[in-house]
Amino acid sequence: MSYAGYVTAAYAVFAAVLLWDFVAPRIRIAQVLRAVRLLARRDTTRAQSDAQELKR
């Protein structure tokens, strides 16, 4: 194949950008859901410690 290096580089750029396009929203969704879980855990822990304080 003539110009093989240029053709390979162009298709590699295409694949790399599409890979980023595929991964980026997945990372963001995972981050949001993790933040929601952590917030819920913090709220639960706080509610439990408040309840214990009231019992004393």
Next chain:
Amino acid sequence: MSNMNPVVRWFHQLGSPPYFDRFAARWAPWAFGLGLATMAVGAYLALFVVPADYQQGDSFRILYIHVPAAWMSMAMFALMALYGAIALVWRIKLCEILAMACAPIGAAFTVITLATGSIWGKPMWGTWWDWDPRLTSQLVLLFLYFGVIGLYSAIEDRRAAARAASLLAIVGVVMLPIIRYSVVWWNSLHQGQTIRVFGESSMDASMLPPLIWMVVGTKLWAIGSLLARARADNLQREAGKDWVRRAAGVPQ
């Protein structure tokens, strides 16, 4: 609601954040998968089946990713402006989300267009870059995408940010005919229109099938990406709601 046309009812339901989340989570992987499979067929035909160009040799095979990416870069901008206009006029939250989700996808396709064009230009034109009207207007399109993304990130109120960025997207639509006709209006190094949807293309018919596969594949991919990105933004905006806590697996 029960007497409503099913299509209209579906559109109303789609506007509901939890319904959209389920819809996007279900269909985004299908669009990505179909897009990838279609592009794989297109790339195989482009790289191994169609004959080399008699003047450009094998470097013309770059066209099969450059042209679909260029079309997508413009199509995503038009779609972003359309969603932005709907969001501004009817204040539909989902349209704000979809408009803003178009920006990084369009920017990605613009980067591909510029990079692959540059890689093709080096052996064919003898330079990586030229301040040619088509190249320059495509670069301005990338800056407009960055402007929309930046404006959306810079304003804290998500709805106000989306409306401001939508306005920029609508104004930026003026770039689309400039890019499209730059090769006609100015003396351009970039080649003129080769492929016509209406009328005869100057590209030989034997070279067209991979291009059609890649055009369809990039469109399917963009649908998957749009759904995935809109889902992420939708989840972030609704993070405090019960349905998101359920989606995150938080015990109720």
